[in-house]
Amino acid sequence: MWKKSLGLGLTAVLAIGTAACGNSSNNGGASSAPASTAASSSPAASSAAPSKASGDKAVITYWTDDRHDQEYIKSLIDKFNAENSDNIEVELTVLSENYNQSVDIAFSSNKAPDVLRLKSANTETFVKKGYLAPIDEYVTDDMKTKFSSLLLDGVNIFGGKLYSLPNSGQTLRLVYNKDLFDKAGIANPPQSLQEMVDDAKKITAAGKSEGAYGFALNFKNPKSAFDRSMREILSLSGYQGLGYDLKTAQFDFKPYSQVVEYFKQMWEDGSVLPGAETLDIDPMRAQFAAGKIGMYLSFATEPGVYKDQFPTTINWGAALAPTLEGKQVGTSEIVSAGTWLGISDKSKHKDAAWKFMAYMYQDDILTAYHEQGFGISVVPSIAEKAKNPDIPGMEGFLVGEHDSIWPVSPSVTPEGANYADAFFKYMLGGGDVSKIVTDLNTRYNDALAKAVEKGDVKTQPDPSFDPSKLGS
């Protein structure tokens, strides 16, 4: 296995860096990015201080890429190290970036952490790669009851085995600048996409002379931009947000294309911040904090961003995303909600790792995690009793009657451009949208069929699926 992993790593680097027969030292100082990727993937940051002398001590490592909560997590680990009676010591490593690649390298070099931070975007891959150990044998009946409504196939259960438990999730909302809305004479955030287009136009007309525009997203990476915007608009409109039709278990990008038309209209109206096609998420947030953007859509991380990263004096708020028809036919999808911690399959201290994990999933810790605003709790028993986090803007992101977790959609890698790149090209360059939809449907369903055939993905049509029943 390690030989294969080593080979793969070197293959990737070679394919980019050296396959082209020449040397790169003459490139005006251009250095190879893959090499820097590998270099920057070494664990950075901080470790919680060891507190006991070694002996029969079980030292376990916990890796996370969450930076926003690291002080809180560190304090929890210090407390665990000081107070646990099983002679377990946890060492925390907070990775700065390239988390998934760091984990790959750690597993291929037999230096895998014992406990890993899991997110919906990486759990399935980690399971497929054999990194994670099932936790079924450890989970108590009380825990099963506590998390029962959140244990989902394809989210935290794979192949009938449980790999993680939920803590917090991310809601997504329309984030809007109330000052710019007031200036443009708009009383409320838009309910429908047509209203959003109209509002963006009004805000631009009122603010363009001062550099303020109606709408923006981080279109430098269209997939990141669409997955934080279209996804919510679609799920609230009654459609799965990544182009998957849960009724037929096939991809169908027709509803997606309907939302794209409104985005395209805003672009053509000149209502989108100039240069949005080159914006990463943080530069875009900086522009919003500077009062240059009327509205955008994003995750519940935004209040923390405007509290610490880009402190702002603008008056802003968050509201449910607009929908196709102005009515909430479905529910707003809570994302990244089913997982938090997992245990390495390679860990020599699985029992100790579980004791640490069980400690982290205690009610008081999960409650404090929510109340301090590190994440919005999706665990019903916690969400019921926890106080709301005291962070400006967070009130708009709290889980409400229109939020729910959606059934998982399969992840496939199609040939050619992904849906976001294809639709963004249409937004900027035009074309025949029906042909684009047909092409996407064909390529995604071909990839889905192959994944099913290989056994990587399981699909099950649900003709009775009713988005209005989710969360009820």
Added chain:
Amino acid sequence: MTRWTRLRENSLLLLPSVILTVALGIYPLIWVLRYMFYDYPGYGAETFVGLDNFRRLLRDAAFWESVRNTFVFAGGKLLITVPLSLLLAVILNGRLRGRHFLRAVFFMPTVISTAVIAVVFYLIFNSYNGMVNQLLMKYHLIGSPFEWLGPKHAMLTVILAAAWGAVGNYMLLFLAGLQSIPHDLYEAASIDGAGPAQRFWRITVPMLGPVMQIIIMLAIIASLKGYESIMVMTEGGPIGKTEVMYLYLYKLLFPVATSGAVVDQQFGYGSAVGFTTAIIVGIITAAYYAMSRKMNKVF
């Protein structure tokens, strides 16, 4: 020293290089050559797919567009870099006051990280608060922000950034070539009444031929392989307008996972693309070398 001892010593001295070449060059190359016939996302079963990856490559419009973009990028960068670095080298090879300082100034971008150069150019040229647009708007030369990094002009902007980072390096190489030209030739030509232009075209250019041949070849390879500044400035966008083939390859091997879904690494297809791009760069380099043989024999 016996022949046997010399051989053993030489072998020992060569050993580190051989080990590194085999471990970091030959061994992964074998994996590339193997994986291009497989479908493999980095986990699970490796599926032998024969020539499927190459069939996919032939119908992959995005890849061929990236090849076209690579030629535009490389051509544009070469057209700016080579003449400009030669001009600077000739000027700074003269008796200009402060030439040592100016050489250092022009060489400076070479020692700066490509990523930093790209970030600086992004800050200068971005549409929403870039310095260029702010200046142009301040003096009312434009009414609204100009899209330097928009679909129409992004390629030109990334070429400028890449050229700025590379000019100093080639200037230095040209300067080394110029300083190897015997001064007697210029003196003799001056006595014979040759002016500066004649001296440049009749002495400098021919005498630089062999050096220029190598410099242009290095510049071609670097331009065809360059993608780092583009990755930082535009990530290949907008809508693929600056996607060059090595950036396309990079994304196949190191895909970005967004919050929405996992994106599998495509080692099989990536290897096929890596092999093909290497062949493309190799053919162009070889063709240039064959066509430029005359540069070696101009005097």
